[in-house]
Each structure stands twice: as structure tokens, then as C-alpha cells.
Amino acid sequence: MNNLEICPVCCEGHLHSYHFSREISYKNVTCMADVFESSKCDTCGSCVATHAQTKYNKLLNINFQRAVDGLLSTHEVHRIRKKLKLSQRVASSIIGGGGNAFSKYESGVIKQSVAVDNMLRVLDLKPALIEVLVQADEQRRALASVQTEIYIPPAIPQKPADSPVFSFFKEVVMAAQTAFLPTIVEQTINSPLGLNAINFEFCGSRTE
Numbered sequence: 001m002n003n004l005e006i007c008p009v010c011c012e013g014h015l016h017s018y019h020f021s022r023e024i025s026y027k028n029v030t031c032m033a034d035v036f037e038s039s040k041c042d043t044c045g046s047c048v049a050t051h052a053q054t055k056y057n058k059l060l061n062i063n064f065q066r067a068v069d070g071l072l073s074t075h076e077v078h079r080i081r082k083k084l085k086l087s088q089r090v091a092s093s094i095i096g097g098g099g100n101a102f103s104k105y106e107s108g109v110i111k112q113s114v115a116v117d118n119m120l121r122v123l124d125l126k127p128a129l130i131e132v133l134v135q136a137d138e139q140r141r142a143l144a145s146v147q148t149e150i151y152i153p154p155a156i157p158q159k160p161a162d163s164p165v166f167s168f169f170k171e172v173v174m175a176a177q178t179a180f181l182p183t184i185v186e187q188t189i190n191s192p193l194g195l196n197a198i199n200f201e202f203c204g205s206r207t208e
């Protein structure tokens with residue numbers, strides 16, 4: 001803190017900073033904090049908080065509330081964003097909040113959501129994962145920036161490929177395909193009825 005600011009009350013003395021205690025409460029938590037700052041004039045004795053001290057005291061209160069809510073502090077959000085080498089605007093776009101949300105998170109104007117907070121904790125541990133979010137953001141922007149037509153075909157029913165029963169019948173059907181079921185097998189493998197259809201057709205054909 002600058003101790004040489006002129007006192008705004010007497011306009012003669014200089015302000016000297018000091019710490020003082022204040023009880024702060026939020027939700028179910030009360031805390032006596034001896035970390036708040038103000039200034040005292042060495043001439044008239046007036047106690048005056050400078051603009052920087054007022055801002056600092058407000059931030060202490062905000063970060064106390066964040067701690068009670070289980071959220072990262074303003075400087076932790078700032079530290080992680082810097083670690084990820086992102087501007088505030090880019091971080092707001094790809095991590096969450098939109099606009100210039102990170103400027104507000106870091107200055108304490110608003111709190112980040114739990115989702116953004118959780119993402120920041122993950123990215124702090126695994127910074128390389130930011131590439132996943134960068135690519136997702138690029139894809140969103142690419143789709144939003146041009147007129148795009150996409151064709152989505154009808155869903156193909158999942159064949160139980162991992163089922164040993166299915167594999168067995170498929171192997172048998174394939175082996176028998178050239179012998180006596182060339183047409184039916186090809187149709188039933190692609191049938192939406194799947195395994196049951198293949199089984200039915202194969203057994204039915206054998207009994208014929």
C-alpha cells in the first residue's frame with residue numbers, strides 16, 4: 001500500500017496503512033479476520049480507507065464467501081487461466097460463462113458456477129485437456145459461421161457383435177452361406193431383427 005497518499009480530510013497529513021479486525025459472516029459460517037486494511041492520517045488522525053484498500057477489503061469478503069461455497073478464490077481462477085495461457089475472453093468462451101465472464105470472476109463481481117469451477121480444477125491438474133475444449137469451440141464456431149446441410153441416415157440397429165452366441169451363429173451362417181443359404185443369409189444379417197432373424201432363417205432353412 002502507498003503510505004504517502006495525502007489525507008483527503010485535512011489535505012496536509014499523509015496516510016499510513018494499518019490492519020484491523022472485522023467479523024464477517026456468510027451462511028452458517030462466522031469468521032473473525034484480522035486482515036482488513038485502512039489508513040490513518042499522521043496529522044489530523046482521521047481514518048480513511050484508500051480506493052485500493054476498499055477494493056482489497058471487498059475482495060477478502062468475496063473470497064471468504066467463495067471459500068464457504070467451496071469455490072476457487074478470485075486469484076486461483078486467475079492463476080489457472082494464466083497457466084492455460086488463455087485470455088479472459090477466450091477462457092469465457094471455451095470454459096464457460098460467455099462474454100467476459102472471467103474478468104468478472106477474477107475481479108469478484110460475480111462467482112463462477114460450480115460447473116466452471118469443477119472444470120478449472122480438472123484443467124489445473126491436466127492442462128493438456130484444454131485442447132478438447134478448444135476443438136469443441138472451433139467446431140461450434142465452424143458450424144455457426146457457414147450455411148451447412150447435413151444428411152443423417154436412419155439409425156441402423158446395433159448388432160450384438162460382442163455376443164458369443166451371435167458370433168457363433170454368424171460363423172455358422174457364413175460357413176453355410178455358399179452351401180445352401182446364399183440369399184437369405186445376406187438379407188437376414190442386415191435385418192433390423194438381428195440375431196433372432198438370422199437364427200430363425202438359418203434353422204428354418206436347415207429343417208426344410
Ligand SMILES: [Zn+2]
Nearest residue numbers: 007010041044
Ligand atoms: Zn489528515
